[in-house]
Amino acid sequence: MKPGVTQVSIIMKVLLLTIGLVLIAAPLQSxxxxxxxxxxxxxxxxxxxxxxxxxxxxxxxxxxxxxxxxxxxxxxxxxxxxxxxxxxxxxxxxxxxxxxxxxxxxxxxxxxxxxxxxxxxxxxxxxxxxxxxxxxxxxxxxx
Amino acid sequence: MIRSSFELHDRCCRRGQRLWATGLLLLAAGACGAAEIRSGEEVYGVSCGGCHATGVLQAPKLGDNADWSKREQQGLEVLLEHALKGYKNMPARGGNPTIKDQEIENAIIHMLVSSGIEKYTAKPAPAETAKTSATVASVADRKPVPQARSSSVNSFNRLMKSKEEWNLAPPKDGIHDPKNEGTHMLQSPRTAFEVLVSAKSGNRVDWVKALEKGEIAPRYDRLDPEVKPVVMDLNIVREVKGSMPDVVYPHKQHTEWLDCSNCHPAIFIPQKGANQISMASILLGQKCGVCHGKVAFPISECRRCHSQQKPDTVETVNKQIN
Structure with a gap:
């Protein structure tokens, strides 16, 4: 796998995780x-x-x-x-x-x-x- | 530090919430304290085991019934006092001042029980005595005992807002000041949304459908309600990297609300292939994120944009199956 591709997949994983966290955190907001x-x-x-x-x-x-x-x-x-x-x-x-x-x-x-x-x-x-x-x-x- | 405390205090006072703040702090402190009491086994593993597992420095060894029986005859209180204050080679609190009294007691009982002193196997935890003394089988693994069968702790959707918490009236929504007279004159979103198509996120209103169905008639001109929008019916398909379906961007629904100049050319260059868009930039409020994730439907509605199945996906899957 090209290094660039690995980076993209890592970024995607981080992004998905972030979206998950945002959704979980949503009810805790105002x-x-x-x-x-x-x-x-x-x-x-x-x-x-x-x-x-x-x-x-x-x-x-x-x-x-x-x-x-x-x-x-x-x-x-x-x-x-x-x-x-x-x-x-x-x-x-x-x-x-x-x-x-x-x-x-x-x-x-x-x-x-x-x-x-x-x-x-x-x-x-x-x-x-x-x-x-x-x-x-x-x-x-x-x- | 002092300054920020004063600021905080000042703010609390101004909002008339000093009592609330104090109450919350006390609650938080109480909750932390209760949560941090560790089991005897846990404390033994971290601290006591260093000497009591092997019996160095004449420490009574875990599992040595004779060793422990001798000491137990003095009574638990004496053992506890020795452990708390130190005795002979035993340092106070096992040399770790952060261990709490209750944890020390838990650890002693754990060692007694593990060494076959049966007297302590049925002793319930002091805090639990009143409520559940009959149901406690063993004190060795002092797990928290559920207090009621119909506990709301295990109900559905603990972290999800209930319907009653959606679209709250301004005095209750946490950003309007209830002490302000005007706040109570403002319309409640719940009242306004009752007649509109509902959605699962955002305002819980499907604004596009509400407009299509004529449930709302927002003006396109500040003063003249008769002015009609210039609607452009053109779909732009954006091929997407990775496994997500391609994005179909409908000009139609956007031009119902917006003017071309709202997006072009500042946010999107009106030319095919000229715009680099990533979910990262959208999440941070750029590109589509200028509206989506703020006012237009939220970013959690993935499939409303990623709506077109990639043409080769079905074939690829079929090939793999065959």
């Missing part, structure tokens, strides 16, 4: 809904609870394209430098959360409803389970 994004780029530093963005709620009402193409949301948790000024000016969340399509910025605590101490992440994402430290802050705060 009970949040799959795809819930917690955004804590600036919130807690500014004295607000972090924001919970529920993907499930929004995809019932909009196709991915509306936010991720038209409104320019990058497909990365915390990758959009969103602040309240941009929202008030109609960018990002503010394109809909303006009191016409969806609730406006006055109802702070409907979006800023996350538990304090959590870091920005997509809940139950495979990558965050695999990459050590991605959930560290959250686990610490739950201890």
């Amino acid at each position: 009970k949040a809904e799959y795809g819930d994004v917690l955004i804590n780029n600036y919130s807690e530093d500014a004295g607000m609870r972090p924001v919970v963005f529920p993907h499930w709620f929004h995809r019932i009402r909009f196709r991915c394209k509306v936010c991720h193409a038209d409104l320019g949301f990058k497909m990365q948790a915390g990758g959009n430098q969103i602040n309240m000024l941009k929202i008030i000016d109609g960018e990002y969340c503010g394109a809909c959360h303006n009191g016409e399509v969806a609730w406006s910025v006055e109802t702070c605590d409907l979006c800023h409803s996350g538990l304090p101490g959590m870091s920005t992440q997509v809940h139950k994402s495979t990558a965050s389970r695999l990459l050590s430290g991605a959930n560290k802050k959250q686990q610490e705060s739950q201890q």
Whole structure:
């Protein structure tokens, strides 16, 4: 057998093992809904609870394209430098959360409803389970 | 260390969970303590056997009934005290301060029983006395005795979430703050999903089917509900190395939700053979993993992508059989 082939098979075995571990570990994770994004780029530093963005709620009402193409949301948790000024000016969340399509910025605590101490992440994402430290802050705060 | 403890404490306080945290720590400590008590045989094998197996330094030898009978007449308490504090050539705790009192006692009883001192063969473990004294056959192999026949320990799917734990309402989901007033005004996913096609993973909703069946009508435009998506019906088959079936990528289901620019060209170069995709990169959130494993159906749904049997697989198997 070529050395390259052996390496590939080892990588595959490691991968399968990892998937297995992820599946086993899955129930031990938080009970949040799959795809819930917690955004804590600036919130807690500014004295607000972090924001919970529920993907499930929004995809019932909009196709991915509306936010991720038209409104320019990058497909990365915390990758959009969103602040309240941009929202008030109609960018990002503010394109809909303006009191016409969806609730406006006055109802702070409907979006800023996350538990304090959590870091920005997509809940139950495979990558965050695999990459050590991605959930560290959250686990610490739950201890 | 001190700083992080303070931070932790601070967080616990802020969340009003100081009591919870303390309780959990105590529980954890209790569980660890209980789990770590080893059997007499085990302790003997690790520590005591060094002298008591051969009888060096006048140690009573395992299996020597006369040797042990003499000592046993002093009573178990005296033997235990000698073992704990040391006596003549016997060092305290056999020279290993980490061995617990109960373990030392277990080891003494093991040696007595193994040396034919029958008095101890029926002595139940102190902790078990109250509940199961009648059922204990031998103390020599102090195995934990099951406490109840209908124990939930051996029920099905110990590690799997029960249906009641799926799609919890925001105040109970572990990421929303229940102390926040707004949290209680938010819709519960369970209520929303009741009318949608269910699935086995992710949100437990089959989003593609729910859309096909018209159970949901997500807008393609921010304001105009009448705008229809530009759907492209083109399947791309990707041959896969190894034994997994080939991947069929349907543009149709993807363009129902997404715009071409969401994937092309940043994630996938729109050209045959130009994209190197591996499960490793997907698991780490790249390529297909930008959505699958985060919002779109999870990576555990192998066969939804690896859906096309390799053309030569059936023939190869048939050849091997013949």
